[in-house]
Amino acid sequence: MDKFSVYAARLVEKGEYFASGHRACQGCAEALAVRLVMKALGRDTIVAMATGCMEIVSSPLPTTAWEVPWIHVAFENASAVITGCESGMKAMMRKGKLPPKKINFVAMGGDGATADIGMGQLSGALERGHDFVYVCYDNEAYMNTGIQRSSATPWGASTTTSPAGKLSKGQRTQKKDLPKIAIAHNIPYVATACPSFPFDLMEKVKKAAAVEGPAYLHILSVCPTGWRIPSEEAIKYGRLAVNTCVFPLYECLYGKYRLTYRPNPILPVREYIEGQGRFRHLTPEDIEAIQERTTAEYEKLVKLSEEV
Amino acid sequence: MRAILEGSKAVAEAVRLCRPNLVCAYPITPQTHIVEELSRMVAEGSLDAGFVLAESEFGAASVVLGGSAVGGRAYTATSSQGLLLMVEVIFNIAGLRLPVVMTCANRAVSAPINIWNDQQDSVSIRDSGWIQLYVEDNQEAVDTHIQAFRIAEELMIPVMVCMDGYVLTHTVEPVDLPEQEEVDRFLPPYRPKYRLDPDDPFTMGAMVGPEAYMETRYHLHMDMMEARSVIRRVAEEYAESFGRYHGGLVEAYDVEGADVVLVSMGSLLGTMREAVEELREEGLKVGLLKIRCFRPFPKEAIHDALKGVGVVGVIEKDVSLGLEGTLCSEMRAAFCGEESPEISSFVMGLGGRDITVEEIKQVARELAADPACRVEFRGLKEELLRGDEG
Numbered sequence: 001m002d003k004f005s006v007y008a009a010r011l012v013e014k015g016e017y018f019a020s021g022h023r024a025c026q027g028c029a030e031a032l033a034v035r036l037v038m039k040a041l042g043r044d045t046i047v048a049m050a051t052g053c054m055e056i057v058s059s060p061l062p063t064t065a066w067e068v069p070w071i072h073v074a075f076e077n078a079s080a081v082i083t084g085c086e087s088g089m090k091a092m093m094r095k096g097k098l099p100p101k102k103i104n105f106v107a108m109g110g111d112g113a114t115a116d117i118g119m120g121q122l123s124g125a126l127e128r129g130h131d132f133v134y135v136c137y138d139n140e141a142y143m144n145t146g147i148q149r150s151s152a153t154p155w156g157a158s159t160t161t162s163p164a165g166k167l168s169k170g171q172r173t174q175k176k177d178l179p180k181i182a183i184a185h186n187i188p189y190v191a192t193a194c195p196s197f198p199f200d201l202m203e204k205v206k207k208a209a210a211v212e213g214p215a216y217l218h219i220l221s222v223c224p225t226g227w228r229i230p231s232e233e234a235i236k237y238g239r240l241a242v243n244t245c246v247f248p249l250y251e252c253l254y255g256k257y258r259l260t261y262r263p264n265p266i267l268p269v270r271e272y273i274e275g276q277g278r279f280r281h282l283t284p285e286d287i288e289a290i291q292e293r294t295t296a297e298y299e300k301l302v303k304l305s306e307e308v
Numbered sequence: 309m310r311a312i313l314e315g316s317k318a319v320a321e322a323v324r325l326c327r328p329n330l331v332c333a334y335p336i337t338p339q340t341h342i343v344e345e346l347s348r349m350v351a352e353g354s355l356d357a358g359f360v361l362a363e364s365e366f367g368a369a370s371v372v373l374g375g376s377a378v379g380g381r382a383y384t385a386t387s388s389q390g391l392l393l394m395v396e397v398i399f400n401i402a403g404l405r406l407p408v409v410m411t412c413a414n415r416a417v418s419a420p421i422n423i424w425n426d427q428q429d430s431v432s433i434r435d436s437g438w439i440q441l442y443v444e445d446n447q448e449a450v451d452t453h454i455q456a457f458r459i460a461e462e463l464m465i466p467v468m469v470c471m472d473g474y475v476l477t478h479t480v481e482p483v484d485l486p487e488q489e490e491v492d493r494f495l496p497p498y499r500p501k502y503r504l505d506p507d508d509p510f511t512m513g514a515m516v517g518p519e520a521y522m523e524t525r526y527h528l529h530m531d532m533m534e535a536r537s538v539i540r541r542v543a544e545e546y547a548e549s550f551g552r553y554h555g556g557l558v559e560a561y562d563v564e565g566a567d568v569v570l571v572s573m574g575s576l577l578g579t580m581r582e583a584v585e586e587l588r589e590e591g592l593k594v595g596l597l598k599i600r601c602f603r604p605f606p607k608e609a610i611h612d613a614l615k616g617v618g619v620v621g622v623i624e625k626d627v628s629l630g631l632e633g634t635l636c637s638e639m640r641a642a643f644c645g646e647e648s649p650e651i652s653s654f655v656m657g658l659g660g661r662d663i664t665v666e667e668i669k670q671v672a673r674e675l676a677a678d679p680a681c682r683v684e685f686r687g688l689k690e691e692l693l694r695g696d697e698g
Contacts, residue, residue, distance in 0.1 A: 044506045048374065056515055064511040069504035071377050072513035073400045077370035083360065084374020084382070085504060088330040091358030092380055097329070097497070103506060121370065124363025 012202070013039045015067075022065040023057040027231025029238055030054060030137045030221035033195040034108070037135055037219075040205035041104050043068060046089075048082040050109030050118060051075040053144040054137065076118040079125035079134055082107040086130050104209045105132040111152035112142045115176045126185040126214045133208045133215045136178060139223035147226040151176040154246075155293075156286055157278045159226075164281035174293075182216035183252050189215040191251035191260075196222075196238030200249055200260055207253070220247045228277020240272040245298040246290075250305065257304040269294050309485045315446040315476040316341030318483045319411055319469075322453040323383050324355045325491040326409075329498075330375030330382040332360040334368045336390040337423045338473035339413040343385060365390035369397035376406040377512060379503030381457065384408065387473055388415035388429045395433055402437025402528065404513060407460035407467075407498070409453065410438075414574065414625075415473040416659040424660020425473040426625035427574060431602070431634050437528050439467040439535055440603040442573040446471075446481045448554040454491055455542050461498050462542075463535050465528075470602075472575040474660070486550055494549050532604045539601055557606035559598040560613040562588070566595030568675045569614060569649075571622045571639060573599045576663060580623070583668035594672045599635065607642040619679040620649045621671050623686075625657040632683040653683040661687050 017038035024031035034054055038045070047070045049055045055072045058065040073081050086105040092098040107125070109118055114136040122134060141159050142148040149162040153171045158164040162171040182190045188211040193201035201219065208215035220241055222234040229237055241247040243263040250259045269291040273279045282290075313321070319342050323331070331350075333343045349355035358375060362368035365386050372382040386394060391412055401408050412430045416422040430440055439459060443449045449471045456467040471477060486494075502510055516524060540556035547553035562584060563569055570580055577598045587594045597613055597620075599606070614620065622636035631637060636653035643649070654671050657663040667686055 046378070046504050046506065059511055059514040061514045061516045061520055064514060066511050067509055069506055069509045070511050071374070071504060072515075073370065073373060073404070074396050077366065077397065080362065080367040080370030081374040081377070084330065084332065084371035084376075085378045086374075087332075087358035087360050087371065088375030088380030088382065089378045091329045091356070092378075095329070095356060098379075101506075120363055121367050124367050127363070128360065 013042065015039065015043065017041070017043060017045070017067040018058070019065045019067055021063070023060065024053065025225045025231070027224040027234045029195050029234040030139055030223065031057070033137055033201070033219045033221050036195055036198050036201050037205050038068070040202040041106060041209055044102065045104040045106055046082070046085055047071070048073070048078045048085065048107045050078040050113035052110040052113055053139070054108065054110070056144055075113055077121050078107040078109050078113065079118060079122045082132050083125045083128065083130040086132050105130070106135060107132060108135045108137065110144070111136060111138040111140060112150040115152045115178055116150050123185065126182060126187050126216065129213050131213055133217065135217045135219060137219050137221040138178070139221045139226060140175070141226050143223050143226045152178065156282050156290065158281060159278070169286065170278070170281065179216065179218045185214070186255070187214040187216060188212065189251070189253055192218045192220070192247065192249055194220045194238045194242055194247060194249065196235045197242065197249060197261060204251060204260070207251070226278070229275060237272070237276070240267065243267045244269045244272040244294065246272055246294055248298055248301055250301060257301070257307065259301065259305045309487070310482060311485055312480060312482050313446070314341060314478060314480050315449060315471065316478065317345050318446045318450050318485070319453060319471070320345035320349065321485050322450040324349055325486060325488060326383075326454060326457045326495055327381065328357045328383045329380030330358040330360070330372060331384070332362055332368045332371040332375070332382070333384050333386065334362050334365045334390060336365065336387045338415060338477045339385045339387040339390070339411065341477060342411060342413070365393040366397060369394040369401065372408050373397055373401050373404070373406060376401070376408050377404070377504050379498070379500040379505070381498045382408050383410070385411035385413065387413040388417055391429045391433065392417065395436070398433060398436045398438065401466050403524070405464040405528070407457075407464055409456045409460055409466065410468045411453070412468050412470045413473040413477045414470055422659040425475050426658045426660065427470065427472070428626040428658070430468060430470045431626040434603050434634070437465070437532065438603065439465055439532070439539065439601070440470055441467065441539070441601055442470045442599065443476070444554065444575055444577045444598065446476055446479065447483045447552065449476060450483050450485065451546060451550065451552055451554060454486070454495060455546050458495055458542050459535070459539055462538055463531055464501060465531060465535060470574065475575045484552070490549060494546065536601070536604050536606055555598060555600045557601040557609040558613055559600060561596040561598070563595035563597060563613055563617060565593060566617060567593045568619045568621060568672050569595040569597055569617045570668065570672060571597040571599060571620060571635065572624060573602060573635065574625075576623065576625070576657065579663060579665055580668055583665045583672070586665065587669055587672055592672060592676055602635070605638055605642070610639065610642050614649060617649050619675050620651045621654055621675045622651060623654045623656055623663070623668065623671065627655045627658070650679045650681045652681050654686050655684070656686045663687065
């Protein structure tokens, strides 16, 4: 993709379905991710969004950033709401009450909405086999309420509810592996993405929308406010997360794993950790422990992707 | 068509006649037979609807919310803990003005866990913005479900049909099931005022700050108040079409010139009618007031019905712990600033405790002898109330 990047930009959908003027923080990579996801989905889309940063910044009455039909209900039920939209609309199309049409039914939530409070409903929706896409925008903590830890917060990150201190290294647990949980539901398509790699992201969104049945996208969304980095460095930290293999880009189509991007060379984890305020308290030994775990996890993923 | 059916099956038949586009539920005793019957209809092809079996009641409520938001006629059913698990979504369905219809098979609330009937579940969520209609028997359950969709869709306010668990849901009674063509005439296809549609994008569930939140709640309140006339009219139109009338908001029975009037909601009215007849034979003039519509609260209809009545006893299967029976509180509030009868609260039948004709008669007799307003639990077992020494 690198050598085509000049031309590839012209192939991108020009329409914007997530309008500018929303109230996201400066440098918010999640807002960028939403914009790219919506470009890839196009106008025939219905979005159900969980409570969280994106919901709050995009829909303050009387304004809306949404150029497609959009519904927000609660923190934990975007997946259930969208499956109701899908089932109801498909029944009405079958009964001739609505003209038949391909519509993308898309639920969106942050890591808190997905990994914590909405986990049961997401699992139910994936298990039932509805034709929908779930997009998790993972900024690794409850950013909307002021940077509290979630089960997707990485080990060692200092948040307002897992603060680093004399007796604490910050978050005590490892990041919950949501894509693997989605894959365990034997759904057609699961992928990870990051807006620092926009073409990879949009391709995956299109695949997710195209497959028949549930698809799950896990998008690392750098949060300058919560990660305590300068707002102009969000894209850089997204690239570092991928190039250090902290957040590998891969997909799993009908059970077949594929790494969609292999960093070469793989950068040391230290380059990603250093410079983020949330990891400032970590010692070189702590960073080494993160490095070991990152390498081991990536090697597992490489093995999975080489299975025939 | 006259049929002999269990209450749950009769409700499922009524729902089918309403041609829902989406049905979603999660099984909970004593609502299960409704879901099972609807599942059977879908499996046999006699009900053509989107049919989703959710992973929880919370999910079920969310799914019908989504189905209603895209313009589908949506139905769910639950009970007790299930209703409580739904509560966050229940408020949202009303706030988003989506005309979902739900059956609540009334059951006691934990703890202690108890699967038998009382009305604590639905009474506890009276402030959610749902219309609540309580039915006395299975025929009324059938007729009220058909009315419920009409009311909900006209007002864009959800309706909960409350029927006593087991007492109605599991009781086999003869019921008249209307013909499909008759129901189609009474209940035209749902034409949503707004829906999620890619051809006409619409933001639903926006964030609303202090500058406009209060007005949205005020609108819903005023429309709930207005709903009283709609509920009454729909019941009258139903009577014209189908020849059956179960009361609009309330139904008064032998109230005129009564020494004492007893008030309640739901299936207990059947037992109370028997008690009243026996009391009249004994020479005590007792009347009945059935509250069919609990939300919106039919204040004026209650005034009209109780004109000139001096003593009222409210018998109910719920309690606002630390105060009294909830219906009783609301009856009292209904007379605020006006001449009020003495209104007493009798909390009875919690968790499926049987309420006998004799107990009801005793309440009436005692009120006739001493009308002073009071709060009492009836039917308690003395031997279970004693401490260690007992």
